[in-house]
Amino acid sequence: MIDGFLKEIANMFDFTRKDACEMMRSFQIEMENGLKGRKSSLKMLPSFVRRPKGNEKGDFLAIDLGGINMRILAIRLLGQGKIETIGMKRFSLGKEIISKTEDVFFDFIADCVSAFLKEHKLDVFLEVGFTFSFPVIQTSILSGVLVSWTKGFAVKGVEGHDVVTLLDKAFKRKGLENLKLVALANDTVGTLVTQSYINPLCDMGVILGTGTNAAYPERLESITKFKGMWYSEEMIINIEWGGFDKIKMTKYDEQLDKDSENPGGQRMEKMVSGRYLGEIARRIMKEAFEKGLLGSKELKDIFLKPYSLTTEQLSLIASDKNIFNDSGIEGISDKDIRLLKEIGQIVSKRAARIASAAIAAVLTHMDKELKLEHVIAIDGSLFEKYKGFKENMDTMMKEIFPNQADKIHLSLTHDGSGIGAAIIAASLSSH
Numbered sequence: 119m120i121d122g123f124l125k126e127i128a129n130m131f132d133f134t135r136k137d138a139c140e141m142m143r144s145f146q147i148e149m150e151n152g153l154k155g156r157k158s159s160l161k162m163l164p165s166f167v168r169r170p171k172g173n174e175k176g177d178f179l180a181i182d183l184g185g186i187n188m189r190i191l192a193i194r195l196l197g198q199g200k201i202e203t204i205g206m207k208r209f210s211l212g213k214e215i216i217s218k219t220e221d222v223f224f225d226f227i228a229d230c231v232s233a234f235l236k237e238h239k240l241d242v243f244l245e246v247g248f249t250f251s252f253p254v255i256q257t258s259i260l261s262g263v264l265v266s267w268t269k270g271f272a273v274k275g276v277e278g279h280d281v282v283t284l285l286d287k288a289f290k291r292k293g294l295e296n297l298k299l300v301a302l303a304n305d306t307v308g309t310l311v312t313q314s315y316i317n318p319l320c321d322m323g324v325i326l327g328t329g330t331n332a333a334y335p336e337r338l339e340s341i342t343k344f345k346g347m348w349y350s351e352e353m354i355i356n357i358e359w360g361g362f363d364k365i366k367m368t369k370y371d372e373q374l375d376k377d378s379e380n381p382g383g384q385r386m387e388k389m390v391s392g393r394y395l396g397e398i399a400r401r402i403m404k405e406a407f408e409k410g411l412l413g414s415k416e417l418k419d420i421f422l423k424p425y426s427l428t429t430e431q432l433s434l435i436a437s438d439k440n441i442f443n444d445s446g447i448e449g450i451s452d453k454d455i456r457l458l459k460e461i462g463q464i465v466s467k468r469a470a471r472i473a474s475a476a477i478a479a480v481l482t483h484m485d486k487e488l489k490l491e492h493v494i495a496i497d498g499s500l501f502e503k504y505k506g507f508k509e510n511m512d513t514m515m516k517e518i519f520p521n522q523a524d525k526i527h528l529s530l531t532h533d534g535s536g537i538g539a540a541i542i543a544a545s546l547s548s549h
Contacts, residue, residue: 133475142482145364153336159363163356179247180247181285186328216271223273229292250302261282266383312495317529323497331358334483390473396428470510
């Protein structure tokens with residue numbers, strides 16, 4: 119009975135090489151449309167950033183706001199691709215902060231920065247790079263209007279406004295006169311910049327964590343919607359690939375989408391990112407319970423409540439950790455845990471294979487015949503910590519490129535989104 123159910127789920131979530139090739143074709147059409155300013159589910163946002171030369175130097179502050187955990191970093195760039203972290207601290211943005219008004223939200227960020235500077239005795243003048251990992255329309259390196267919140271954020275009074283101006287005002291309100299905001303970047307752009315500072319072969323940055331997105335350098339002549347002035351022949355494009363919608367969905371994806379805070383939006387993100395994988399698995403487990411396939415009644419309450427099963431918990435189960443020991447829930451059978459583990463594997467395997475197909479689409483857009491070596495900088499807990507995720511990505515790459523997969527190197531890039539903001543700030547003073 120359970121085996122039949124698992125087989126049905128595995129078939130439903132199977133993402134084949136044929137599916138990947140179809141997705142790649144659709145993805146590249148959406149990329150082209152986005153670059154030309156036509157209707158597209160890929161925003162293809164100009165970042166006003168180019169790849170660094172690797173010789174940038176100096177001390178910089180970086181604020182990395184990508185999800186509910188914000189990081190503040192003090193970075194020293196030594197040139198020759200060498201990076202030193204002077205200090206780094208993580209601050210948690212609780213639900214009460216991410217649903218308040220803009221002044222409360224940005225004042226909180228400024229207070230965190232102030233505490234960080236005091237702790238590390240940094241009362242010198244510092245240029246600041248701000249990594250803001252939400253869809254923004256940038257008109258320069260130092261201005262970005264928030265299009266819409268994602269990842270469960272709902273701060274009032276920010277959508278449609280310039281986030282740099284709002285943060286700068288908070289700095290002034292909090293007396294942080296020794297800081298100068300010089301660059302706004304997306305986390306994928308930061309990740310790409312960080313790895314390419316170290317390795318010139320890096321030409322793509324990918325986030326596979328709470329959310330998912332990617333960035334790559336595009337020839338300026340191909341960004342036909344861009345009408346401004348720019349000093350380089352290339353500019354990094356923030357794809358915002360979480361919005362890609364030409365992708366087949368299961369009934370679970372459709373239900374999750376319908377019940378989400380943004381129905382119809384961020385389709386690919388809802389199938390790939392850490393914010394949603396646990397919820398997809400929970401919905402499958404709930405159905406298993408309704409079909410009488412679960413022996414432990416104690417589990418029923420867990421699987422009734424939306425988002426009560428997290429991707430982090432799924433990841434722990436994938437590594438054979440018992441997440442129920444500490445929760446006071448007893449009597450859960452090994453059979454039930456095996457079912458949950460297998461469902462987690464099915465859901466995460468599809469996510470990894472979709473992510474690989476998206477990377478392959480971008481690579482063959484840049485290098486049609488895949489003649490060159492490509493280093494893909496990847497940051498995020500899914501890629502780093504979820505057992506089997508990277509291996510599933512590698513397998514999909516080998517299926518898509520049977521003879522050339524060895525030219526593609528998926529490289530874990532720690533703190534790329536934050537360090538990248540500092541490198542971008544440095545590259546501005548060096549061009």
